[in-house]
Amino acid sequence: MTQLKGKHVVIGLGKTGLSCARFLTRLGCDVVVIDTRNEPPGKTDLVSELPHVPLLTGDLKQFDLTSAQELIVSPGISIRSAAIKKAINAGVPIAGDVELFARSVAAPVIAVTGSNGKSTVVTLVGKALEAAGYEVCVAGNIGLPVLDALSSAEEVDVWVLELSSFQLETTQSLRAKVAVNLNVSEDHMDRYDSLDDYAMAKQRIFEGCESAVYWLDDHRTKPIHAIGAMRPFGGSKVVHGRFHVETFQTVPETNYIMDGSKKVMSVEDLKLSGAHNWLNIAAVLAILTEFGVDYQSCLETLKQYPGLRHRCQWVANIHGVNWYNDSKGTNVGAAISAITGLAGMVTGKLIWLAGGEGKGADFSELVQPVAAAVGLAILYGKDAEVLSSALQGEVSVEKVETLQQAVLLAKRHAEAGDVVLLSPACASFDQFKNYEDRGEQFIKLVKREASDHE
Structure with a gap:
């Protein structure tokens, strides 16, 4: 003692x-x-x-x-x-480590939280700021501990931090120049009493910040206390933030990232795929603008970015079937984003692989998007039965024990024009070290299938 x-x-x-x-x-x-x-x-x-x-x-x-x-x-x-x-x-x-960092750092901080998309956004912001001439360090929940970054970095003009709700719980002194909350959907319900309880943990990112960026379509992302500059992104054609996505009824139909009424770029110019990533780009433009950067100097960097590994990552095309790895989709909201984001690109059916450790999540939110977009759900792992019960009667479901079995079953069902998407909506710890391990195993399994067809 x-x-x-x-x-x-x-x-x-x-x-x-x-x-x-x-x-x-x-x-x-x-x-x-x-x-x-x-x-x-x-x-x-x-x-x-x-x-x-x-x-x-x-x-x-x-x-x-x-x-x-x-x-x-x-x-x-x-x-x-x-x-x-x-x-x-x-x-x-x-x-926590972020609090120790905040007490010690002098350079401005851009802090990003959200249930989904934060790794993509902080990576894009970091690359865009580098293109604009800044010395940048991207750290935090993305993998590089902030204190290790602080100890090894030499000259840093701006810190770009990905922060989880857990990190924010133990942070009091951050005072970010730009604080961002991308979205709030069910995650870590084994650690929180409710979705609102979880959302309040994420609200801590706004404490003492100069400017707040939030998603107009999600009221839980908006700061609950007044902040000097509040900049929403996203929204509908009628009500939207300065940066948003708009569909133009041309032939063919085209989506644009917008700055007010001005077209910034067509989504066809992006290497990133999926509607959720278009919204991520809108968030990045809002963040850069709030930080005082002319985003025009960064557009080519944003267009060329191919996406994160394990986040809607294209793996292979086998006999006309495209396989995607979204192993980083560890919660319900992430899986919904991946499913809806890819749905418009599927000419055949979408085969969805999901399962693992559910973390006490309510899977009922999956029902509507899955019923609308998924042709077959193949469920595996610890909470496959819980997930199956939530989807009962809404979509064709098959259950297996392991991810390997899920891949083999998907291969048997898939035809040219189909898309197979691994977006588990669950943590990986029942069968894998982490989501990276799960994603790498999936890639190996798919590549093996590809080589068997050569």
């Missing part, structure tokens, strides 16, 4: 916890790391790099966290756990 008294206690090791331990040690803080796992990821690196930092393992309830100077909680640990709540009630300050 006395090992924690007056110390900075990092809770949860892994990539983020290790970055916090490194950072605090460099500041001369007295650091202890706690992890509930006996062999947590990052243990070898911690022992090698910071041999003087103790690693304590076991259930949090066995530790007296109320004696700590500060708790630094990794995103994977809920701040609502009993031991952490007890410490908070006792007056112990709580922070």
Whole structure:
């Protein structure tokens, strides 16, 4: 118990916890790391790099966290756990890696959250700002821990951060120059009491910001408190933000990214596919404008961007069937975006592969878009039955145990003109290390099928 008294206690090791331990040690803080796992990821690196930092393992309830100077909680640990709540009630300050970053950084920050699309948007914003001549660092939930980025970066004109709701829960001092909330749909319902509870965590991104960018079609993304500059994007032809997507009834019908009544570019000029990505481009233009950049200098960069790996990523065409990997679609909203985004490109039927660990999500929101666009749903993994029950009677469903079986079944059903889309609407942890592992396995399976047909 006395090992924690007056110390900075990092809770949860892994990539983020290790970055916090490194950072605090460099500041001369007295650091202890706690992890509930006996062999947590990052243990070898911690022992090698910071041999003087103790690693304590076991259930949090066995530790007296109320004696700590500060708790630094990794995103994977809920701040609502009993031991952490007890410490908070006792007056112990709580922070996360983004909070430590925010206390230390001087350059302006563009901060982006949202249930879906945030990795694409921060990547595009980063590339666009580089094209405009800025020294940029893109970090956060996208994979590079903010504290590791802060320690290794030399000259940074602007930070572009992807932030999850978990990271925002432990952040108080961010004060972003531009704060962005792209969308809010059910995710992490195993950590939140309701969709509104989850949405409130994302609202924290707007605290102290200079300018807020939000999606006009989603009221949960709009700041609940007044902010100096509020810039919506998206919307309908009748009511819309400055940057939005508009359909023109030409022959053939054409969609344009719009700046007010001015056409910025046709979506045909983009390498990114899908209606959800057109909206992402509109969000990027709003962010660049709020930051004070002339977006005209960045348009070619936006047009040439091919998209993120594992996000509606085209994999192969096998006998006229296009296969897409959207393994990053780990929640209901992401799967809906992928399905509706690709629906207009399918000349045959859309075969949807989904399943995994549902995280307590309500799958009923999938019913309407799936019924409208999907010809066959092939479900696999831990929560396949739950997902199947939600879709009962709305679409043809087949269930298998593994992703490999799903791919083989899709191959048997698919005909020229069809699209096979992996967009699981679930986490991957029942069968894979993470969504990247799931996506790579899917790509290998599809490529194997392609080689078998050569």
